[in-house]
Amino acid sequence: EYELEVMRDKADNFVVVCSIENLDAMGVHTGDSITVAPSQTLTDKEYQRLRDQARIVMREVGVETGGSNVQFAVDPASGRVVIIEMNPRVSRSSALASKATGFPIAKFAAKVAVGYTLDELKNDITQQTVAAFEPSIDYVVVKIPRWAFEKFPGVDRELGPQMKSVGEVMAIGRTFKEALQKGARSLEIGRDGLGPVERDGEGHFKGYEPNTELHDLLRIPNRDRLFATYEALLRGDDIATVCQITRFDPWFVTQMAEIADFERRLTKLDKATLRQAKRLGFSDAQLARIIKMRMANGAWQDEHQPFDGQSATRGAPNELDIRNLRKQLGLTPTYHQVDTCAAEFEAYTPYLYSSQEMESEAVPTDRPKIIILGGGPNRIGQGIEFDYCCCHASFALQDLGYETVMVNCNPETVSTDYDTSDRLYFEPLTFEDVLNIVEREGGASPSSATDATLVKGVIVQFGGQTPLNLANSLHAAGVPILGTPPDAIDLAEDRDRFGELLERLDIPAPAHGMARTANEAAAVAKEISYPVVVRPSYVLGGRAMAVVDDETALRQYMNEAVSVSADRPILVDRFLEDAFEVDVDAICDGERVVIGGIMQHIEEAGIHSGDSACVLPPYKISQYHLNIIREYTEKLGLALGVRGLMNVQYAVKDDVVYVLEVNPRASRTVPFVSKATGVPLAKLAAQVMAGKTLVELGLTEEPKLDGFFVKEAVLPWKKFTGIDTILGPEMRSTGEVMG
Secondary structure, eight states: EEEEEEOTTTTTOOOHHHHEEEOOOTTTTTGOOOOEEOOOOOOOOHHHHHHHHHHHHHHHHHHOOEEEEEEEOOOOOTTOOEEEEEESSSOOOHHHHHHHHSSOOOHHHHHHHOOOOGSBBTTTTTTTTTSSSSSSSSSEEEEEEOOOOOTTTTTOOOOSOOOOOOEEEEEESSSSHHHHHHHHHHSOOSSSSSOOBBTTTTBTTTTTTTTTTHHHHSSSTTTTTTHHHHHHHTTTTTHHHHHHHOOOOOOHHHHHHHHHHHHHHOOOOHHHHHHHHHHHHTTTHHHHHHHHHHHTTTTOOOOOOOSSSOSBBTTBBBHHHHHHHHHTEEEEEEEEEEOSTSSSSSSSSSSEEEOOOOOOOOOOOOOEEEEEEESOOOOOBSSSHHHHHHHHHHHHHHHHOOOOEEEOOOOSSSTSSSTSSSEEEOOOOOOHHHHHHHHHHTTTTTOSTTOOOOOEEEOOSSSTTTHHHHHHHHHHTTTTSSSHHHHHHHHHHHHHHHHHHHHHTTTTOEEEEEEEEHHHHHHHHHOSSEEEEEEESOOOOTOOOEEOOSHHHHHHHHHHTTBTTBBBEEEEEEEETTTTEEEEEEEESSOOEEEEEEEEHHHHHHHHTTTOOEEESOSSOOHHHHHHHHHHHHHHHHHHEEEEEEEEEEETTTEEEEEEEEESOOOOHHHHHHHHHOOOHHHHHHHHHHHHHHHHHHHSSSSOOOOOOEEEEEOTTSSSSSOOOOOOSSSSEEEEEEO
C-alpha cells in the first residue's frame, strides 16, 4: 500500500509533496500501519506511473486547487495497480508528510485556494525556492502508531480496516534501520529500541492468550508484530519465511535482519563496532542491555572490559557506562537539517534530527536558550493539552528574548511545526537523546553537560509525565532544570515523603500506605479498611489504577495489573465514597501562589478526573470549603517550592477537605482554565520559570468569572466494541469538549 501527498493550483501546476509506503499489506488501516517516507521499494518507473495516475485522478475528481491524498495498492508479483481511495483534502497523512518534508501542506493549500499559484509561494525554510519545487529528502522517515489496548481489557487487539491507534511517533534517520530503531524507542512503552516481544512473569506473551506462539504474532496484524518479526529474525528464522507469514516486503525484513544479525554477533565493543551500532540506531541503554545478557550467558568475549565500573551489576555496563565509553572514543551524534532540498540550498529554519555522520549541518547560536521537552506520542492521559502548554511556553520565552529549543517526536502536534520554536529537534524523548541535544546546544565539551553555559535550563513541566520521568537523571548529569526542583517533583510522587509533608502542614489526606509486595499491600489495606484505591507511582492518566473492595481483588490486581519493584512501589489509599472531587490549577513563583481556577467534578468519586465532566466555577461547594481549598493550595505550593504550574486534587466529604494528590506540573485542565478565564497560565508559568515574579507579570489574584464553563470527556466506545463502558479510576477518554 502506497500513498502520494499531492498538490495542484489553478494553473494546473502539480507537485508530489511526499510518497509514503505502508509496511503492512492491504487490510490494515494506514493509521494503524508503520509507514515509511519516501517509499523504499518502488522502482522509478513504478513511482512515475503512480505519479501520473494521481494527477489524472485529481483532474477527474475536479480538485482545481489544494492538496489531496491518493492511496494505491500495488501487487508485488504482477505490478498491477489499484487506486484504493482519494481524499480531496488534507488528511492525517498530510500532517505526517508536512513534518517529514518540511513542506507546509495546509498552509500552501489555503493559499492556492484563494488564488495563488505554487510558483508564487516562497519556501519558508530555504527562502529561495518556491512551492512548485517538489521536496527532495536525503533521509528516511518512519512513523509508528501508539495503541492503548492496556486501557481496554478484553478488546480485540487484531488490527484491521478500522483504526484503533490513539497516537503516533515519527523518527528521522539517515537510513531506514536508524529511523526504525529511533521510532521504537520514541514510543514510550518501555522499549530502548528493537527487541523481543514483552513476556509476563510466566514467560507468556504479555496481553495475549497463554498458548500464543511467535508465528501467531507474525501472522495476525497486531501492535507487537514489529517486535515479533525482530525476535523471529534474532532467533534465526530465515527472511523468506518471515516474509511469507507477515506479507512484509522482503526489503524491509532484510533491513531488520541486518540489525538482528549485528545484535547476534555483538561480542565486543571497540570503536568500529560502536560506530556501526550507532549507525544502526542502537541506543546506549539498548547496548547495555544486550551486553548484560551476553555476560550472563558467557557469550561476551572482550576480556578488557571497557567500562569504568560505575555499574552496580558485577561489571555489566549500564547506560552511563556506554555513554562514557562512546564519548571517550569521540563518537558523538551529528545533527542534520530537514530542508526540503537535500542540502542544495541553505536552510534558514533549524529543523534538526541526529545521525552518525562525519560533520553536523547545523551550528548552534551563541544566544541564551531554554530547552522545552514535549510530551511524545499522544496517548490516553497525555494528549494535546500538554502540547498546548509547550507551544505557549515557547512563545512566552521568545517574548523574553530567549532562543527556544523544542524537543519532541510527535508529528501530530503544533510544537513540532518548524516555526513554533527557534530550533526544533525531532528526536526521541530519552535521557541519551536529550542530553546529547543539551550538550550540542550549550557548546559543551564532550565530557560534561555542566559546561553548557548557553543553556539557561530545561523545562520539564509542560510535557506531562514524559519529561518528568527524565528530570532526575538529567539533573544528576548536571543539566539545570528550570522551575520546580526535581526533588520537589519527587516528593509529590513519593507518598511516604508527601504524607509527612501533609502532616507537618496539618492538611488532611485519606489514610494511605505504600507497598512493594502483595503481602505489604494486603497489610496496608487491612489497616486502613476497604474499599481502597491502588495505583503505581510515577504514572499519568490513572494507568493501572483501580478501586478494590476486598483482599482477593487486591491480590488479583497485584498479580495481573502491575509490576511492583522497590523503586516503583504501589500506592494504597482509602477510597472516599460519595465525596465531591475538586481540581485546582495554580501558579506559584516561590513567594506567592495564585489560583487559576477551581473545578468541581460532576461524576462521582472514583471516576478519573480526565473522564469526568467538570464545571468552573464549582456549583455545589460552600464558600467555607472553597476558602479551605485556597488555603491548602497556597500552603502546598510554598512548601514544595513550586515555580510554575501546579495541580491539586481534593475530595470534600463529611465537612472535611482531603488532599488526594499534588502534581507540580502543567495539568490537562490548563487549556480549559485558560480559555475560561482568559488568563494564559502556561505563558505566565514559563515566564515565572525564567525568573519573573507574578507581581511583575500582573497576576496577583484569582480571576473572576462571568458565567459557567463545562468540560466534558469524549470516549472511544465506537472504536472499541464489546468492552465494559463503566467509567472508573483509569482514564479512557481520548478527547474533550468545552461549553
